[in-house]
Amino acid sequence: MSPSKLDSTASFGHEEASVSRSRSENGSADSLSLFHSEKAVEELLQQTPVAGMDEHLIEFSEALRTVAKALRRAAEGKASAQAEAAEWKRRYELERTRNIQMERKVSGNNNCEMLQRWWIRSSLDNAMGMLRIMLPCLFFWEVGKEQNKRMLEARMAERLSAETKGCIDCGRVKNSDNQLMQQNESTEHSEKICMNNGIWSHEVLCDRESDSNSNADLNNMMNKASFKLSWWCNGENGDQHKHDIVSFEKGDITTAERSSKQISLKWESDPQTVLILTKPNSVSVRILCIQMVRWLKEKKKLNVYVEPRVRTELLAESSNFNYVQTWKDDSEITHLHIKVDLVITLGGDGTVLWAASMFKGPVPPIVPFSLGSLGFMTPFHSEHFKECLDSVLRGPISITLRHRLLCRVVRDAAKNEYETEEPFLVLNEVTIDRGISSYLTNLECYCDNSFVTCVQGDGLILSTTSGSTAYSLAAGGSMVHPQVPGILFTPICPHSLSFRPLILPEHVTVRIVVPFNSRSPAWASFDGKDRKLLAAGDALLCSMAPWPVPTACQVDSTNDFLRSIHDGLHWNLRKTQSFDGPRET
């Protein structure tokens, strides 16, 4: 306790306090007088109205903190429940697909016994499927997510009606049953892997909500190419993928699953619709686009979609291009993923970012052609576009599943965790910087519920591993293989020399808060676009998005990544030492 405080408390006229004060002033303070002073202060604090108010304020602020914590926990609980619901949904889709496959096999066989067994199993599966739908349904009723609830209900209804009719939707109508049977037999092995481990991208890309909305959409969905994804890795057991993340046999813990694998895409039916996205204001891009559209339509008989700007350019070139399709307003863009089998980009990395930003949910596979200066994400050479597209359309192709970050701005974070603005999906990074302010940014950072640090500097980059070769790299972050799931936490010019970049695991939610004592607001930008002001009290929540961006590889994801850093950055390029120098003897 400072002497001035003692003085001020003594001036309230407490007798013992004034005695102790005079003694200490005379330099004869002893333990007794100290004891008296402390006691006096304590009593005084209890008596004075100021002390009472302080206590109330402390109590009040603690109560506020508790409320904020509870709100935060509820929001985090909500997010994890949503993720769980999505997982159930995915499993339901997988199971349904399995039933369809089984039904096809059974329908080709006249054996009654088999049919009987299938029906028993199918009914059991259906019951399980129903249970699995019911759980997320209950959850959505709870949290009032009306839209998701409708979607799940529609699926339940669809399943019920399929049961009543005694048949289940057979997916693509294009292939005949015989063809499918042959296909099934010839791909038995990969199918087995797929059923257990793969992603049935046809299902992932389908928006069932919209197919119940209109027949037109249903037709579009029927026209969408079906493919399946399987993954592989060079493991010890004949490249076999295992289910368990960790196996525990006879006391030995062994990691069995690798978090990152090379993904392979195999078309199950031919792609029919292609979307071409082009960098604007480039003559070479325009010329290539014209050639490509012609070739895709005339030689490959594909439907071609382009942006409205490009359609106008094509029609200015020749009125023959009136078969090229486009959209009228932005709301139609939200349905693109249902119609489009493949996206082709003509430009640099910025055009791939542009393509990714058009899909706020699932993204069809992207084939990026390099017409920029660097091209970390654009492995295909435009001179050989016919050969490249031929091989992609034939399949199978290796793809890189590029993770995206889902970013939500929460205004006045403590109060409004439920009222978030429209989220942003970024393929490279979200940057929080000081904008035009000349003050240091002051950002409080949390990883789930743990405080990470306070960023004082020019700002912070939260990057995907695909973005690790972009802004994050320039700010001193590491380069990371794009298939590694993780969130890069890279400060921009930190005002502390010990502030090194971090890489956080994929499952965390990072929360960046502009504290109330910050000297200036901060600015968030998403893949270098869409700047948003973050005022004091606002927060940015960032977690891994469920919809990655699948980009086709020239060779495979590792080869393409290494080539891009060698060619793009001349990484570790150094003249080799000559052999005729000094040698150890």
Ligand SMILES: NC(=O)c1ccc[n+]([C@@H]2O[C@H](COP(=O)([O-])OP(=O)(O)OC[C@H]3O[C@@H](n4cnc5c(N)ncnc54)[C@H](O)[C@@H]3O)[C@@H](O)[C@H]2O)c1
């Ligand atoms: N100091 C910097 O390095 C810096 C500063 C601002 C923005 N950027 C990057 O620019 C991106 C936006 O790109 P744009 O094309 O719309 O803007 P732009 O036209 O200004 O190009 C930025 C450059 O970044 C490169 N780039 C983009 N994504 C990359 C990636 N994943 N790996 C390696 N290089 C990549 C592009 O090839 C281009 O050369 C942002 O997401 C950000 O990563 C970098």
Ligand SMILES: Nc1ncnc2c1ncn2[C@@H]1O[C@H](COP(=O)(O)OP(=O)(O)OP(=O)(O)O)[C@@H](O)[C@H]1O
């Ligand atoms: N279809 C599009 N519509 C509008 N803007 C686009 C489109 N495609 C790309 N862009 C924007 O154009 C800019 C340049 O694109 P991109 O990076 O692909 O070309 P580049 O700058 O020549 O390539 P590099 O960056 O490799 O030199 C980017 O900011 C990107 O966001």
